[in-house]
Amino acid sequence: MRKLLDFLIGKRHWFLFLLLETVSFVLIYRNNSYQQSVMLSTANTVTANIVSLTGSVTSYINLREENRRLIERNGQLEIERLRLQRQIETMIADTASFHNYVADPVRLFPYDVIVAKVVNNSVTYLSNYITINKGSDDGLSPDMGVISEGGVVGIVSTVSDHYAVVIPLLNPKFRLSCKVLGSSYFGSMSWDGRSTRYAKLDELPRHVEFNVGDTIVTSGFSAIFPEGIMVGNVSSFEKQRDDNFYSLTVRLTTDFHRLGTVMVIRNFQQNEQIQIEQEAKSND
Numbered sequence: 001m002r003k004l005l006d007f008l009i010g011k012r013h014w015f016l017f018l019l020l021e022t023v024s025f026v027l028i029y030r031n032n033s034y035q036q037s038v039m040l041s042t043a044n045t046v047t048a049n050i051v052s053l054t055g056s057v058t059s060y061i062n063l064r065e066e067n068r069r070l071i072e073r074n075g076q077l078e079i080e081r082l083r084l085q086r087q088i089e090t091m092i093a094d095t096a097s098f099h100n101y102v103a104d105p106v107r108l109f110p111y112d113v114i115v116a117k118v119v120n121n122s123v124t125y126l127s128n129y130i131t132i133n134k135g136s137d138d139g140l141s142p143d144m145g146v147i148s149e150g151g152v153v154g155i156v157s158t159v160s161d162h163y164a165v166v167i168p169l170l171n172p173k174f175r176l177s178c179k180v181l182g183s184s185y186f187g188s189m190s191w192d193g194r195s196t197r198y199a200k201l202d203e204l205p206r207h208v209e210f211n212v213g214d215t216i217v218t219s220g221f222s223a224i225f226p227e228g229i230m231v232g233n234v235s236s237f238e239k240q241r242d243d244n245f246y247s248l249t250v251r252l253t254t255d256f257h258r259l260g261t262v263m264v265i266r267n268f269q270q271n272e273q274i275q276i277e278q279e280a281k282s283n284d
Helices: 002-010 012-031 033-093 095-103 270-282
Strands: 111-121 130-132 145-147 152-159 164-168 176-180 186-190 198-205 215-218 230-239 245-252 261-267
Touching (some): 033 111, 130 261, 176 230, 186 245
Antiparallel strands (some): 111 130, 111 261, 130 164, 145 152, 145 261, 152 164, 186 198, 198 245, 230 245
């Protein structure tokens, strides 16, 4: 306390100066309309800047949540688009059976999406992996497909209560059944470990017609990805060694360097399909 009193006494002339300055400003403000308007204008400007800055900070804080909602909505719209496409194809193929499927839409297109955040990602290794912040408590299980706004990302490999590890397209262990959009013929896509922007689509029959720039999508010939999910575009092609198949270089539409949020595809009929396929193989 004594040190505080000594400090106040030692600086008393400064405190007196500040007091007199304050009194002077108050007198000028009260007795001069021009100074009042200037000070009010300055105060309003400062207040407006503070409010603007506060609004910007609040908007930035809410941006992540809004972005998550938009990505989730985009995923739902993509699933809805594929569902409507399947309904149209079924209606064209068989009008009678279409009415049965309308009564049970899950039977026609048994998919939905779960939005997850990428918490770890590698792109510089031969075998890359991605970790996401959703697990079994959120409905995830191994062998679920993973996509982004750009297209196919990979497949869920390992799941814990709150996290899951994804094997991406940038991993030679992962092979994806794909086709040229508008064609019924499919091939097998894999990564050769070179560029993170390209993958190889092999075993595409020679009689398939396509051009550079054509779209490559999932074939739907698995219980993991529905048909029609974007994968990439044809960059170049060549004949394979046996001369009966093409090997296509595909530029991937997913930018693995910028993955922040992904969508996990859940197939409600996946276990049933896998079970009956395994049963058929065991009977051979």
